[in-house]
Amino acid sequence: MEKDDKPISMKHLPHKTIERLSQYRRALLICLDQGQTHIYSHEIAKIQHITAVQVRRDLMLIGYTGTLRKGYNVSELIDLIGSIIDAGEGIRVAIVGMGNLGRALINYFSGKRSRLSISASFDTNPDKIGRTMSGVPCYSLEDMNEIIARENIKIGIMTVPAAAALTVAEKLVQAGIKGILNYTPKPVYVPKDVYLEEYDMITSLEKVAFYVKMQEVD
Ligand code: NAD
Numbered sequence: 001m002e003k004d005d006k007p008i009s010m011k012h013l014p015h016k017t018i019e020r021l022s023q024y025r026r027a028l029l030i031c032l033d034q035g036q037t038h039i040y041s042h043e044i045a046k047i048q049h050i051t052a053v054q055v056r057r058d059l060m061l062i063g064y065t066g067t068l069r070k071g072y073n074v075s076e077l078i079d080l081i082g083s084i085i086d087a088g089e090g091i092r093v094a095i096v097g098m099g100n101l102g103r104a105l106i107n108y109f110s111g112k113r114s115r116l117s118i119s120a121s122f123d124t125n126p127d128k129i130g131r132t133m134s135g136v137p138c139y140s141l142e143d144m145n146e147i148i149a150r151e152n153i154k155i156g157i158m159t160v161p162a163a164a165a166l167t168v169a170e171k172l173v174q175a176g177i178k179g180i181l182n183y184t185p186k187p188v189y190v191p192k193d194v195y196l197e198e199y200d201m202i203t204s205l206e207k208v209a210f211y212v213k214m215q216e217v218d
Helices: 015-033 041-048 052-061 074-085 100-109 141-150 162-174 201-217
Strands: 091-096 116-123 136-140 153-158 179-182 195-198
Touching (some): 015 041, 041 052, 091 100, 091 162, 100 116, 116 141, 116 153, 136 141, 141 162, 162 179
Parallel strands (some): 091 153, 116 136, 153 179
């Protein structure tokens, strides 16, 4: 197994490659748990429902090549992907909106082997403020600037009602957040130096429904 000395600048990795690296790592962690030490590109491809060429292309971009005989070393590859996509000492995350989705995300994340840790949450509901849910303390929005600075939180996840999305995004930016994941169906605006990812479940579902409909037409 060889590691190329000169992979392309990691800053220029395509967004889709970064997403797939995260998915490969999750699949590789399961393989490792099952005692698998080596894996071929076509095996990763099968798990991810993509082509082996795509897998090899992504891994070449990060300077990793397997051997014909044994494929890729699973734990080496997990470590390499981690060194590329994880922040050095981990990144702290806050959730704004401790409702159904906010709590589901916290539960999903707890115990995961990730360098992302949900350190705080914020809500406007006085019944939730001051409580700790799944190990995460919930604060008032008024304390956001102070908590985000004190806890060195860099990412904000928005799980508030759509009507509150714009003001919450603004508050997160003012508090010094560097990345936002917006789960509300309302698009928000952020300055250039803040990375924004928006995930609208209804759009995704309608896209799936469209392709299902198309299959029925064929
Ligand atoms: P919810 O009503 O259960 O939770 C919303 C939470 O936000 C509540 O705790 C509320 O007190 C809090 N809140 C309201 N205004 C706020 C503000 N200005 N600042 C901080 N907190 C505030 O709603 P939910 O089902 O968790 O959904 C949250 C968002 O995620 C919605 O925009 C929804 O469309 C979207 N979403 C939800 C789901 C889901 O499965 N529940 C899926 C996809 C998207």
